Amino acid sequence: MRQQFLSVRDLDVAYASGAHALRGVSIEVGAGERVGIVGANGAGKTTVARAVTGLSSAFRATVRHGRISLAGKDMTRWPAWRVLGAGVVTIPEGRGVISNMTVEDNLRLVLAAMPRSRRPAVAEAYAMYPVLGERRRSMAGLLSGGEQQMLAVARALLARPRLIVADELSLGLAPRIVTEILDGLAARAADEGTAVLMIEQAVVMSLRFVDRAYVLDQGTVVAQGTSDELRQAGDTTARYLGVADLSRSEELL
């Protein structure tokens, strides 16, 4: 059994609009483990990401009850900027690159929050994805979608995180590019023992990347298991995911 890192217990979140997004969700991520959260649109996946990264209030959501802890330390109501210091970094939905800042400044933004003695060199990111180095002086908004996602991944890794929360990483990208980005992420995460919580609508792709996953539907965990277990699971699970047959769609991709 791995050492527990992130633990979400019985989390209940509601938005100011009245939407009750999560009803008692519990999720565990071990140190260095790759865990997926899959589910259809509106199942509450992104709400989990926001809660874990301290961004609930920025999106007018409140944690009603439940507990989020990192290595045993309660961080349920931490603001976003503290979460980074605890070793959790996000690759947010929509990539979250700052489009009117240069590629290099986007990367330096992460370093700005770290103590000077622990700051890695920006060149690390360029070594990982050379295209970023070639375009270091370009405004990030001018990069292609795939390059922006590389920037988001590289930026997250610069923070030397113990957990990366990747929200809809594959959205809007060609499968070939997703594979390229994920390979980079997987290699680095394995090297550094970084855990990854991957939140994805693209189930098949996600199950190939993670060790195990939770299936979310209407704000509750309806199934969980290793990737293989979920792939072999019956129609019920597949229906939650909006896929006709998991083992078959695997072949299609």
Added chain:
Amino acid sequence: MTQSTSLAPPLARPRAAGRRTVLAALAVAIIAVLPLVVSPYWTTVATNAALAFAIAAPLNLLTGNAGQFSLGNAAFLVVGAYTGAYVTFTFDLELPIAMLAAAAAGALVGLIVGLPSLRLRGAYLLMSTLAAHYILVFAALKFQTSQFGAAGAIFPPLRIAGVDLSGERSMYFVIAVFAALIGLIIANIMRSGHGRALEAVKARDVAAAACGISVARAKLWVWSLTSAMIAAAGVLQAYYLGSASVEYYTLNLAITYVAMILVGGLGSLGGSLLGACFVTLVPVGVNHLSDAYGGEGGGILAYPHELQTVIYGLIIIAFVLLKPDGLIGLVRSATDRVVRVRQGR
């Protein structure tokens, strides 16, 4: 403008309507009897509060309901005062005619000042009203120098149809009647379909536009209408003060009325009234304190003016931070509690 207070009175509540009538009757009785029972000093205070309400209420319609944050109201007052003075002195007309003329000028100027709202919003729109304030006050200064001389327009004692109304008590009644009229007009607007149009302006509601409410027309209409009311009040104010001079119409004066609607409650007519009374009473209260305990060695009470300024600022800050729905919000939650207790909950 964070607090969107719902204005539409709940339609299916006949008991509320009955209570409204009772409240209105009570209000009329209080207004009528007040100067007979209180000292002249407090009559003056009440006159000031009524006048403040007549200016704050239209501003609240513009800012609170339609979401058009404006610092132009002092300029509309001077436009009204000088139009009123001009027609009074030149054509020897009675006050009501002068007020109508001022309202017409106010409507026109309000329309012009409102035009930028079709292109700008937020901080940019606010800046345009700031610029309009200074440009209009400067135009008024030039007008003042050419028409009335350096000291401004000196108003004669108020007479309507040969009756002298310049006494403190009769001025009070004239102003109270005008304020009540403004209140009635605004209450009716808020209850009518126009009220809905204003909320649409605030929300920049695409759906409203689709339902046939022209947001642009509603915007210009509310700028024009509220400026007309403020300009008309400007004539009365000038008569009450006895003179009108541009030094009086400062940005701080404009801010005072914005403070009233903030303290009272944005988008609420009752809020305008409470805010007007409250802000009028602040200097009164501080002066009392200062007179009572100021003396020599009275510490900060020896600086009544500065103290007033500080308290005024703290009140504004406190309301924004702690009670953004204003005094009317306090009243509402209090009455809700009473109702709930009565219903045995």
Added chain:
Amino acid sequence: MTDFLNALLSGAGFGALYGLVALGLVVIFKSTGILNFSGGALMAVGGVVAAGLGAQGFWIAAGIAVVAVAGVGAVANLTVMRPLLGRGLFPGVMVTIGLTSVIEGSSGILFGRQPRFLADPIGVPTFQLPFGTSMSSTLAVAFGLSAAATALLAVAFRRTSVGLQLRAAAVRPEVAAMFGANPGRIFTYAWAVAGGLAALAGALLASLTVADISIAAFALRAFAAMIVGGVDSLGGAFLGGILVGVTELLAGTYLGDDFRLPSTMVVLMVFLMVRPQGLFGTPEVVRP
């Protein structure tokens, strides 16, 4: 011709003062979205504090005033401004107006009402220049300091950690927070910078005219400078200030002194109607 050149020179000097205050407005508006109405009060109280220390000479007095008012700005952010983040235009404007009242009133209570004077920053009162023109030495110093402050701030925004975080927070506050920018902390820096710049302008103005809390009204031109330059441009605030100052002095020279303030407001209005993003601002959503 001499009149014209003199108006240009003095206008640039006064404009540099407006630019200093506008720089502070831009730093705050850009990063927090709050339109700060207390710039004038911060400036005036800076002038009053500097003049109160006048015996120390201009530079020491101005330095202490800058630090003190930077502290006022920081405290203002920590106490009343921080809860306002994300609440929109009206609350921010009203709280800074309230702050103006508190600062002006407190200044009267703490430092008294009497106007004070402050020595010139350098010994020579005026510089004689070619073509019979001259420029007040204080205005020349103001111009230099304002240009230096603008350049320094621009570099700080590019190079320093807080500058980077402020730039990120200006466009994507949630992303900035996600990557470790603590809004309470970085906006305190923004307010301190705004306070310090305003106080510097106040000290210079105090040495030009008189130190009295009523000089706050001078800073209204900073709004015009801010819009003319573009609300999110530091260099724009400086150049906008110069443009506004020159307009004002030209109007004063050729139309009469009472045209000075109104002419700046006309410039403000024209820019709002024709080019609301200003000379150097990013055209963004200013339309309804």
